[in-house]
Amino acid sequence: MDIEISEYRANPGYNGSPMIERRRYLDRIAAATGRAPVTSLLGPRQCGKTTLAREFASTRESTRFDLGSEADVRQLANPELVLGELRGLVVLDEIQILPRLFNVLRVLVDRPDADTRFLILGSASPMIVRGVSQSLAGRVEFIDMSGFDLEETGAADMRKLWRRGGFPRSWLADSEAESVAWRRGFIRTFLERDLPQLGVPVPAVAMRRFWNTLAHHHGQTANAANLGRSIGVSDKTARRYLDLLTGAWMVRQVQPWFENLGKRQVKAPKVYVRDTGLLHSLLGIDKDKELLGHRRVGASWEGFAMEQILSALDQPTPWFWSAHGLGEIDLLLLLRGRRIGFEMKFSEAPRVRASTREIASALGLDHLFVVCPTRQAYPAASDITVLPATAIPSLPERIEEL
Numbered sequence: 060m061d062i063e064i065s066e067y068r069a070n071p072g073y074n075g076s077p078m079i080e081r082r083r084y085l086d087r088i089a090a091a092t093g094r095a096p097v098t099s100l101l102g103p104r105q106c107g108k109t110t111l112a113r114e115f116a117s118t119r120e121s122t123r124f125d126l127g128s129e130a131d132v133r134q135l136a137n138p139e140l141v142l143g144e145l146r147g148l149v150v151l152d153e154i155q156i157l158p159r160l161f162n163v164l165r166v167l168v169d170r171p172d173a174d175t176r177f178l179i180l181g182s183a184s185p186m187i188v189r190g191v192s193q194s195l196a197g198r199v200e201f202i203d204m205s206g207f208d209l210e211e212t213g214a215a216d217m218r219k220l221w222r223r224g225g226f227p228r229s230w231l232a233d234s235e236a237e238s239v240a241w242r243r244g245f246i247r248t249f250l251e252r253d254l255p256q257l258g259v260p261v262p263a264v265a266m267r268r269f270w271n272t273l274a275h276h277h278g279q280t281a282n283a284a285n286l287g288r289s290i291g292v293s294d295k296t297a298r299r300y301l302d303l304l305t306g307a308w309m310v311r312q313v314q315p316w317f318e319n320l321g322k323r324q325v326k327a328p329k330v331y332v333r334d335t336g337l338l339h340s341l342l343g344i345d346k347d348k349e350l351l352g353h354r355r356v357g358a359s360w361e362g363f364a365m366e367q368i369l370s371a372l373d374q375p376t377p378w379f380w381s382a383h384g385l386g387e388i389d390l391l392l393l394l395r396g397r398r399i400g401f402e403m404k405f406s407e408a409p410r411v412r413a414s415t416r417e418i419a420s421a422l423g424l425d426h427l428f429v430v431c432p433t434r435q436a437y438p439a440a441s442d443i444t445v446l447p448a449t450a451i452p453s454l455p456e457r458i459e460e461l
Contacts, residue, residue, distance in 0.1 A: 079211050079227070081111055087202050088115050088178065092148065095200040096168035097177045102204035103308035103334075104182045104253055105245060107227050111204070112150050112180055120147030126156040138163045146175055154179045155257065161194035168198050183257050184306050205308075206230070206334060208370040214449035221363045222347055224336020235346065242340040246270075249309070259303055265290070269300045273310060273330055274341035278358035280327040280381075281312065301330065309333060311366075316378035316391050320421055325381040331362040338362065361403040364430045365390055367451045368401060372458075380422060386414045388422065394458060397425040404431040411439045419443070426461050428454075 088111070091098040100108050109125075116123060122145050124131045135141055138160055142149060154160055164177055206225025209217060223229045223238045226245065232238035250263040250270075268290045276286065287297035304310040312328040332338035338359060344350050350359065369377055374392050381387030390401035400419055402411075409431045419427045419442070427443045436446050444457075 079207060079231075081107065081114075081211060083210070084111055084202070084204060085115055088112075091200040091202060092176045092178065095198065096173065096175075097164055097179060097195055097199040099199050099201045100178060100180050100204055101184055101201060101308075102182065103206075103226075104249065105226050105228060106204055106206045106308075108180045108182075108204055109152055110227075112152065112178055115178070116148055116150050121150060122147070123150040124152065126151060126153045132157065135160070139166060142175075143167055143170075148176050148178060150178045150180070152180045153182065155181045155183045165194040165198065168195075182253070182307065184308065203375055205366070205370060208452075209367050209449065210371065210452040214452075217449050218347070221335055221360070222339065222350060224334040224339070225366075226334060226336060229336045238336070239340065239345050242336050246337065246340060249307075254303070254307070257307070261300065261303065265292070266300060266303075269297070270304065270309070270332075271341050273301070273304070274332055274338055275355070276330060277332050277338055277355060278361050279329060280325055281330040282327060309337070311377075313365075313377050313379050313390070316380045316422075318380065318422055320382070322382035322385060325383065325387070329379055331365065333362075333366060335359055335363045335366075357405045360405040360432070361389060364403040364448055364451070365401070367448065368392075368430070368454065371451050371454045380418070386412070386418055388415075388418055388424075388427075391422070391424075397458075397461070398423055399458060400424040400427040402427065402429045404429055406431055407433045409433070409445060411443055411445075416440070416443070426458070 088098060088100065100112065102108055112123070124135060126132055135157070142163065151160065167173060167175065168177070206227060207220065207230050208225060209220065212220050212230065220230065223232070224242070226242070228241050229238045232241055246267075250266050254261060254263070254266065269286070272286060272289050281301060283294040283297045283301070286301070287294045292300075301310065301312070305312050309332065311331045311333045313331065314328050315325050317324060332341065339345075339350060342353065342355060344353055350356060353359070365377070368390065369375075372392065372394065374394075378391040379387060379389055380391055388400045389403050392399050392401075400422065402415060409429050411429060415427070424442070429439065429443065429445045430448055430451065431445065433445060433447045436444060436450055439445050
């Protein structure tokens with residue numbers, strides 16, 4: 060059966076053009092629901108999970124429950140009875156609100172005659188993973204989702220995507236002012252409503268201060284003691300706040316790669332605000348000119364390019380390598396047994412330093428890509444390619460050809 064393309068059309072908060080195709084995610088959902096009785100679509104709030112699920116469900120017999128709706132929750136007062144009678148596809152949106160449903164799903168999919176497929180949507184990865192590990196292990200396939208990426212928006216809109224971020228309502232807003240206003244409202248709603256709904260007993264003011272602090276440390280190693288000291292909390296509390304934001308898909312922690320090179324290597328993770336639109340709002344950046352003149356523009360570019368690379372290559376586990384006083388590799392990925400490194404440079408004519416070449420050789424990288432806002436890709440050496448960010452969607456094919 061052909062699957063309709065997920066599109067964002069004109070409606071309040073969106074402009075009428077362009078329409079954004081999200082076929083890659085639809086294809087992955089189709090494949091996953093064909094293999095596993097339960098498919099878990101995970102990602103931050105407002106990234107388009109509900110729209111995508113509706114588009115997918117519209118092509119087949121389906122029933123949808125929004126667990127953020129009191130009416131739908133009341134319908135599931137006896138979930139095993141209600142869900143057990145359904146056929147086709149059953150969509151459960153914001154399932155972390157009713158974690159008791161995990162056990163119910165296990166019972167239903169283990170029935171000998173079970174042929175119903177469940178698509179569960181969630182915005183809190185630790186709660187989802189904990190529930191699955193206890194109840195649905197071996198029965199579920201995960202799909203991680205984010206906002207729009209370069210493949211979806213097109214290379215011509217790269218600067219807009221970097222500036223506004225990938226949340227659909229931010230990217231598709233009619234004006235810069237509306238995009239800024241939406242992001243400010245999202246941050247406030249996330250802190251004041253979404254976190255409490257997830258059972259996170261952290262004052263919104265404290266978490267806002269911590270999130271702002273992380274924005275200023277974007278692209279740097281995370282020292283819990285220093286982060287805590289900057290907002291007047293303990294290092295233990297700072298680590299908890301960091302894990303909460305990571306689990307809610309707002310922050311990415313990139314872990315260090317260890318290699319026995321006889322060097323004093325960095326052991327702390329690096330932290331990034333995953334969506335650059337939110338990063339810019341947290342930093343008080345509203346316009347393109349302000350971004351280009353900001354002291355954190357290089358770090359913002361690094362985080363943007365990293366998220367685009369991870370999306371294009373579908374890699375949930377990134378690494379970096381750094382040694383004190385010797386330099387670093389911004390991103391290290393293991394792809395089909397090969398080590399591929401990435402350096403992010405906010406320069407149209409980046410210079411590959413001798414130290415970078417030495418590190419790449421010492422780490423045994425099969426290839427190093429230097430990602431920058433240049434116009435053309437070109438080889439800097441036999442195993443080093445300078446790659447324009449607009450070409451990131453072509454990375455799977457480029458790496459396959461190495």
